[in-house]
Amino acid sequence: MVAQPREAPVSRALTASLEHAAPAWLRACDPRLRIVAAVLFAVVTVGLHQFTALLAAFGVALALALTAGPLPQLLRRAAPLEGFMLLLLLSLPFTVPGHTWFELGPLAASHEGLSLALSIVLKAGAVALMLFALLATLDMVVFGHALARLRVPERLVHLFLFTVRYLDLLQDEYRRLRLAMRARAFVPRSDRHTWRSFGWLIGMLLVRSLERSQRILAAMKCRGFDGRLYLLDRQRWRGSDSGWAAVMGLLLGGLLWLDRL
Amino acid sequence: MALRRLDYERIPQAALLAAAFFISSLVSVPVGPSSVHLLLNGFMGLVLGWVAVPAIFVALLLQSLFFGFGGLLVLGVNTLNMALPALVCAALFGGLLRARKPLRPFWIGAAAGATGVLLTGAMVAFALALSGQAFVPAAKVILVTYLPLSIAEAAVTGAAVAFALRVAPELLLVENPHA
Structure with a gap:
């Protein structure tokens, strides 16, 4: 994308x-x-x-x-x-x-x-x-394409390719959030405060990824997405x-x- | 199969959530003297419903590619071990959460987290025990190691569900037209 x-x-x-x-x-x-x-x-x-x-x-x-x-x-x-x-x-x-x-x-x-x-x-x-x-x-993308060529269900391949594509972005997001926590002197320990903070961290990650996915879908529709990703490799x-x-x-x-x- | 429940409209969403869960499961959470990695399959069930099955499959596939963990052959068994508890959580707790006024979202989330982990642990142990009498002690040890994990998982999932319900209720509420 x-x-x-x-x-x-x-x-x-x-x-x-x-x-x-x-x-x-x-x-x-x-x-x-x-x-x-x-x-x-x-x-x-x-x-x-x-x-x-x-x-x-x-x-x-x-x-x-x-x-x-x-x-x-x-x-x-x-x-x-x-x-x-x-x-x-x-x-x-x-x-x-x-x-x-x-x-x-x-x-x-x-x-x-x-x-x-x-x-x-x-x-x-x-x-x-x-x-x-x-x-x-x-390469993960090549791997996904090869799976498609091996007649793995197309939707599964799409899901795979999208997931691979956004793993890095979300990891960055995660790093930023963790950095913010560190800046506030957060040190993970075995207590309720830590678990709750991690819960919020994961919740935040999900919320942001949901918002991002809505933007992506909108952008894809703008470009005339018709339910098919064309695999351009040969x-x-x-x-x-x-x-x-x-x-x-x-x-x-x-x-x-x-x-x- | 659950793939049919995944319309093209929802692929980006499912993929991003799958990626988010994948990243989250890399967080190591301290419990007592050691630390654990979360499974998050209970939470995935709550958020994704049926789509959790392909999402978990993709996550496990990536995991086996990145870390060589699990291997290709147990991919099917592992997916089942992770995804079935996710579906059970979706069925058990999804309705509760979508009630007009959910009671104590933290506890619903915590229950889902613990159920997901404990069911998965039980299924792993069961699969091991099935493959031979000799594996039974190892299976028991595994079951015990899942206990602290389930505590951490319950606490974190509970907090995450309560958080999501406050910040972005659409994540949990409008999510599952099929569930």
């Missing part, structure tokens, strides 16, 4: 795309291929049973992620959100019955539990790394894409074959 040109995004911390970090061959790949490949890889990986196959899948994903972008940066983003996985890992060896691996007081850890936990880590890690490599390096399937699709197919086939051994 060009409705409010003066509100060009100031900072793009959140949606800062890593696309320029990606190697040229990855950037040249058709985005549709990347999405399909990531999804297929995830499906295949989760279905694997053998450790060798899992290790291979993890290795491939890790290698690809290493070539695709600044991995430490990605990991730092992800780290705070992995408490859930950690919890699962620590509890599993103790809860799966089987041969004893070691004992910790009254608790006995089992080999079966350990291997289950390990395989979950490998699966989750492989899928996450592949996601980083193939999709996190994709995503063409090229010969090299077929090549990469074949490579991906071979890789997935190889993983499945390893699993059957």
Whole structure:
């Protein structure tokens, strides 16, 4: 939307795309291929049973992620959100019955539990790394367009594109509000005052975004919006894409074959 | 599906609210010695009604892209875990809020916030427990961690609802022709 040109995004911390970090061959790949490949890889990986196959899948994903972008940066983003996985890992060896691996007081850890936990880590890690490599390096707008070309419902794509477009603006809005709070010496604590202030903050954010959305709709109507966003990109399937699709197919086939051994 | 309830007229509105909720859920709120991130699905249900479903889906998709969190495969389960409580909140508390003279909007909001979080926690734990006996203890721990979150969520959502009702009642009142 060009409705409010003066509100060009100031900072793009959140949606800062890593696309320029990606190697040229990855950037040249058709985005549709990347999405399909990531999804297929995830499906295949989760279905694997053998450790060798899992290790291979993890290795491939890790290698690809290493070539695709600044991995430490990605990991730092992800780290705070992995408490859930950690919890699962620590509890599993103790809860799966089987041969004893070691004992910790009254608790006995089992080999079966350990291997289950390990395989979950490998699966989750492989899928996450592949996601980083193939999709996190994709520009969000391109991603939305590719979704549309993959026949994801159009309204969902529109919603996605709009949301992406306004995330940065709202984040700026949020920063401004927080700055204003800081200027009044607000320090978040665990008390009612903090919770109420945050409630008002979120309420204010919603109210402002509602007003803004009404302005946007009005501006869109002025320009003759008829319920369709035209996707102006040209995503063409090229010969090299077929090549990469074949490579991906071979890789997935190889993983499945390893699993059957 | 809920997508059909999303007319083109309302896409910008839904998208901005989805973005606002996404940003809000990045706020870390201190509870006791630690801090939590809000889910806000109860509040989303109240504000967006049915549209909360695609909005939550988009937010989770973005989250998995930005943070690699959740992953692609559990996207469906996660959306269900988040969106169903949102719809329940919309059904339970939306009417109360739209009554001619809502009683204690703070408490309605607080109830919606707590319900959203607790239901989501219960569904996550249930899904885990379903996938195997071995996951039951982890599921219990998760359920316990959702308790402090529900307190913070209730307090913040309550304040936000009371605030919105005073400042921009149209946010909550005219909002859901379909709900």
